[in-house]
Amino acid sequence: MSRLRVGVVGVGHIGKNHARLYAELSATEFSAIYDTDTAKAQQLAKEFGTTAAASLEQFAERVDAASIATPTSTHFDIARHLLDRGKHLLIEKPIADLPAQATQLAELAATRQLV
Numbered sequence: 001m002s003r004l005r006v007g008v009v010g011v012g013h014i015g016k017n018h019a020r021l022y023a024e025l026s027a028t029e030f031s032a033i034y035d036t037d038t039a040k041a042q043q044l045a046k047e048f049g050t051t052a053a054a055s056l057e058q059f060a061e062r063v064d065a066a067s068i069a070t071p072t073s074t075h076f077d078i079a080r081h082l083l084d085r086g087k088h089l090l091i092e093k094p095i096a097d098l099p100a101q102a103t104q105l106a107e108l109a110a111t112r113q114l115v
Helices: 013-024 040-049 056-062 071-085 099-111
Strands: 006-011 026-034 065-068 088-091
Touching: 006 013, 006 056, 013 026, 013 040, 013 065, 026 040, 026 056, 056 071, 065 071, 071 088, 071 099
Parallel strands: 006 026, 006 065, 065 088
Antiparallel strands: none
8 A cells, every 4th residue: 555645835843843743654655845935945855855846736746635834824825726636634723814714625625525
């Protein structure tokens, strides 16, 4: 059975913790990191033995599931992009700026049978 390909969007303090944990899990393949700060993404990718994706689209091609650990104001757009591409998500709290956005993401995930 193949391992679940996981990745992290956002390389701040919380994102780094997600990356560390994914790198330690034997049941997953830590496949990619993405951040708009490419230098930080490349540094963290090197530290944890994975790849820094050049774009969110490239990131989506490399993962089955992702953690989103970016500023809250970016969660909705990133999550929607990844859900539209069939990716399971773990989104740091709060899920979105507005309750309606959080509801929309939950409905989209349910419609696509994603977590």
